[in-house]
Amino acid sequence: MAKITLIGAGSVVFAKNLISDILQFPELSGSTITLMDIDPARLETARVMAERVVRKLGVKARIEATLDRRKAITGANYVICTIQVGGYKPGTVIDFEIPKKFGLLQTIGDTLGVGGVFRGLRTIPKTLEIARDIADVGAPGCTFLNYTNPMAMLCMAADRAVGVPMVGLCHSVQGTSQQLANYAGLDAKHVTYRVAGINHMAFFLDYKYRGQDAYPLLFNLLNDGAFTQDKVRFEMMRRLGYFVTESSEHQSEYNPHFIHHGKSVIEKFDIPIDEYLRRCESIIATWKKAEAELIGEDGDITVNPQTHEYGSFIIHSMETNTPRVIYGNVPNTGLITNLPDRCCVELPVLVDAQGLQPTHIGDLPPQLAAICRTNVNVQELTVAAALTGKREHIYHAVMTDPHAAATLPLDKIWAMCDELIEAHQKVGLLGEFAPTIKNTGRAYAGTGDKVIVSVEPVRPLAEVSGAPIEFNFTAVNQGTTAFTGKLVFEANGVAVPIKGGAVSIKLAPGATLVKRVVLQPAATTALTLRGISTDARVMGRDYIFSPPRVIKVSAADAVAVDVEFMANKLLKSAMTVKGTVLEITGRVIDTAVKVDVAAPWAASTIEFFVKPARVGGGTTQLFLLPRAKGATVLGKTRKPSKAVAFKVKIDKGGYDFTLRCDLKKLGVQVNAGEAFYLDLLISAGALGDAHGSCRVGWNGKTNSSSRSEHFALIVPV
Template identity: 55%
Template sequence: MAKITFIGAGSTVFAQNLLGDILSYPELADSEIHLYDIDAERLSTSEIVARKIADALKIKPTIVATTDRDRALDGADYAINMIQVGGYKPCTVTDFELPKKYGLRQTIADTLGIGGIMRGLRTIPVLVGMARDMERLCPDVLHLNYVNPMAMNCWALNRASPIRTVGLCHSVRGTAAQLARDIGVPVEEINYLAAGINHIAFYLKFERNGEDLYPLIRKVAQDGRVPEDNRVRYDLLQRFGHFVTESSEHFSEYVPWYIKRDRPEAIERLNIPLDEYIRRCEVNIAEWQQTQAEMEDPKTVIQAVRSNEYASEIIHSRETGISRVVYGNVINRGSITNLPADCCVEVPCLVDGNGVQPVTVGEIPMHLAALMQTSINVQRLTVEAALTGDRSHVYHAAMLDPHTAAELGPDQIWSLVDELIEAHGEWLPASLRHAA
């Protein structure tokens, strides 16, 4: 019987998806589920959800909800992490509002850009602290991380701790389904290979029975059938020749070309949703409040519907030995030969009873690797700052960030970093709060 611990289980809607995935496997139906969060109210709602899922599936797993992290982690076989350090308020709002003073606009701000840098700086020390607890309480655990900034977090964790960490993101699978709809081919008939770094991976192959489907994808643009929310990615396809795995709203802020304050017409033409994550957070908060009210009603019944997340598949494969391929964020170590060996890459991974085993992709197209390298530079400096406390690397990361550097000069970047560090205050390590 596997012990599966949810860290940040107060993320009720996401926890519900993963719980439904895991418990719907008969081989995992008797799992020991430990739900951990620092917010007792949210945790209580997630516990109700877990029990309703078990009732719907007519199974009897062990379900424990606790605000005691040691209890949750003690002896865990799997730890699924879904925390958000600093929350929507104050930290996410700060990451958007302060840059706006300088004319720097963002869409999501959780992966790269100045928002991604600050999110990494406040998240990495917390994750490393959790890894230290795992070393003490469950040294053989498989840590499945869903927390952004994905690449920075996984890079830092694998460098700072021997705990096995794999980062999981649904962008590869989700985008494949979107493309399948765009070209009118059933996704189950499509075979694809993607590789890169999280949110900047590209489909190197997109085929059906050996037939290259890229001509059909390009025809979507030629025929004027590009979905309104995908204009940036189709524009990039025309220029780079491959389709990127993360959404247009995400990708637009990873490069210097799309969000330009002196080109508002381009932002409108490409339908780039500035401040999108702020809106999503508000929607998520309202959704959680509705979920809480519904769950408190004893008459509410939950149906377990499978999501497209990888966590349950990894757990099931490791417990049963059934082989699967998933996409994981892991330390490179030669999987992509023309990216740094120590960076975090997103590649296919074979999963079976032996664990998660990254596939060797080899060399990817030179221009794709060059694009990824601009993000890897920022990731490396942010990880270094978070692990060593050297504040100078925060300035360097911000200056090398493609979108930030395209909009602001050195003095502005330096001043913005100072303001953000001061505003985040207690959410950052003390070493970073001292002026460089």
């Protein structure tokens, strides 16, 4: 006879139904039933209950009870899992109360959503332990029957990590078929159906009564004002065209269309927020009374007729070669062709002595596959987090959850997940996950632990002649551990002589080091320089030098200064220099002139950069804002400046402008006839009908022009 093991037998109500169902088959009445739970008191209750069921049925089954899971599984032909990791307190309470603080409401929270994700994270490790025990010490071909939620996540994880024969079992298919018969006034004995999808989101592809399509009867209920049941599921049927298997309270949190829209929608669809908490509290409050009823008084016990749970039917079919079709959750090995490979799907499964034989469905209707995939995304990311230990996938799972994504912005999702992880770890329900860069979805290792090194010349370079050059060297330790090492430099792939030898670095976590180094790269017309180290944590940022654009100007002859964007003239202007007075006149093409004083670079503006070519003095930056009445000049800190005369004339195609300033009055340390560096960066609201906003400098760069290599060298003649 078969050995049948129940893991989580302390779920006594469910255990009683399963044991009664199994032992009412004569062919299974002599089986060994092994009960295992981590709670000694619950396990003892289950043992007493099981032995009284055996006596009541008058069968010869053998009942065993143990706290040792591996012992319970040793030699088992079937292992039935009904565990709950974390219990009502602290597990379920954490799952509900922390999200509620962030404004995320739930109904059941055991299969999807943030509650399902964290229930999955704490349950997957235990499920894998059971699966590995089955592989190690179970009887050959031992079949794993899982009733624990989140069903799809657990089955997917076990398939990917272990791979024992397994099926996830849920009562929603057969339960819903009976409900629909009741709603439509049909005799359930004459109802046939075909269902497929994913757990809790499988759909009745066919629902027939006496061979005829019964969907017209279901759609007729939508127009029956007296029919007010199962509002969410009927609303989803109205929109998708098919009825879904799991309850309205579940569906309301699997989709983004209900809870987060607020009180009016919640009341309209009778959505029971916090329903699972109330159920748990009710069970706890009445447990003692229920326990007495379960085990019976004076040794007598009530045994109900067989239920519609599939567990006993699977075991009976496999032991007796009686063919049956059940609905189970199995790996998608091309069974539903428009759902991801090896996700967990729910569909008809043939069972006989050959075991579990899932049936092929093909494509689901596209709208059903699409809505299933939104849930599969969350399942796969949760499994990825559990199997790899990567914390970032926890955030990814919750951010892709339809209900969470509709309710919370990303920063709140991150903060909520952090708090949930910490709360679970504090009570021992979660282990450690590989850290991420703070407040991101990127792993810390290999990215956040880098020491970033950069160099900039102390003075702007006009050329690289082979002479020593003084550089400012900066190293930033982004990591959480101290760094000690040496740094050398290479230019164009060749080692660069360093005055004083290799640069020693000693950096505490999060610290920054700034110092000067004298390097002597070989003469070149184009230089790429970076710091390097034998330590993989060091990442050198390139300093790139190319000879500056040289523009010779005079007081008499204006020099053209143009800026192009996608082969269009964005700026066409002319420049003169007389003494220290710079003047530029021209036209900017901008068909949607608008200004933004707070963020001038985000609207129509000319950014103007100037600095001396000789040692001393910094860069002066101005924002020139075109306004029909009173063009505005702002300094780098966005405060008005009167040092520049800026006049504009705006029309439909853009604006003409004149810019005139005395460089010395701007604080630029140049004398008459001396060269200086200049750059212009043009931002336009729109460039004709074909292009939206654009931002580009005369050097072709679209980023900030404060970097020295972007400047042109202006040489008065």
